[in-house]
Amino acid sequence: MFALIKREIQDHIVYFIGAAVFAVFFIIMSISILHNYNPRHGPPVFAILIGVPAVTIVIFGIGAMGATQMYLDKTRKISALLSTLATSRNRILLARIIAGILAILTLLVPLTIAAVILMRFFTILIPIPMFPGMVFEISVVVFLMAFACYCIGLQTGWNSNPVTPSLGALFLTCIFVPLILIKGFGVHIVVILVLFIIASLLRTWHTFMKTSL
């Protein structure tokens, strides 16, 4: 199993490097904004202008990783070789998903740690009300959202017709954005995301197990 995970990481190392670079970028940007932030000048518009495209790139990047993993497997017939060795399709897919989770964590873990530290240093400057466990709650939702995008990527990469998963992603975005804006990061969104992820993974697993390699 370790060999399979290692192979996935090595083959898609660019995504891990990208995740690390983005984590550093977000941390530097947050420090810089908080350091220069003055509450009398209103909300930090610059942060929003930089942050929104950056988050969009990250979300697409994570989806692209899933799609690349599956697409390269399909075109290069990697699983066709691996599944004739001492392993199984289940393990190949599991290793792939673990690699995807590790890439997401490469981005999120440093960001979460940085957020906790920065909040301790700049509590007074932060313009939103804080509550205990807020960083953890937001991190869980962000992780689940990233993982849901990754799952859509897995399906898009394996399907010969990527329209359905893409429409699914669009539909999901239409639900989540208003939900987060209205209700915030709460249990309800976690439940929806978990259900979506389970359904998506089951579909990917079923397709991967039944298809010709």
Next chain:
Amino acid sequence: MDQNVIKVENLVKYFDGRCVLDGIDLKVPRGCIYGLLGRNGSGKTTIIRILLGLEPPTRGQTFLLDADSTELSARLHSRIGYVAEGHNLIQSYRVGRLIKLCKDLSLQWNDEFFNHLIETFRLPADRKVKELSIGMRAQLNLALAMAIDPELLIFDDPTLGLDTVARRQFLELAIELIQQQGRTILFCSHILGDVERIADKIGILAAGKLVVDCPLEELKERVKKLRVIFPESAPANLHLTEIINQQNQGREMVITVANWNKQKQTALETFKPSSCTEIPMSLEDIFIECTKPNPKPIKS
């Protein structure tokens, strides 16, 4: 434990509504070298892919080492060596990396034997797989399949693309393997001379059916090509069953008959031929006769 390492039961496979395999039944006993033959597109590779669980069957069941092909465990895979048609290796990897991956994913690895093969084949570890010649790729695939000391070896046209020397090396290696007890080999090839040299049992696929399934020696005994000279012009119909091919020219008739036996010989003698001589047939000749339209089944 079943003595048959490979079992195929009523296997049917359709591709886009086209029947490729039509009710195949096949058994390969332990220690047997089975040569599976057929023309291009006859379904040899499809049978192998279904056996290895790479392709789902439309109907029927296949078993490898007593396990259903659709549920082969990692442990079972570690007992099977496979050389794929076209040498299905990860082209973007360096040879060294591919070897390491295969080694890490195997439950047993014979380093000594593998290194011996790599040295024999002179395979460069630092080159990418896609930069290797077809022959070198075949050799690498073969070395990877052999390194796990497999109980069952499946070769899908393994000598395709190899030069004469490499092909001879491969066959000698296969013969060396045969001498190790209990090892079973399923061997597909278009080079019938190779198959004739090493196979114990032959299967020939034609029109989606396994038209031949018997030991090589028995096959040669049962398929006869005869040159028969009659006192007058050759009769149009000999009333013999299972005539694969018949050519008449004046007094001379050349016939190929499947499942040749005493009854058929007696039936032929009723026409009082002046002479009847047997034309020796190689496996290639038998293969050509058996893959003509409306093939006659020859099974032991």
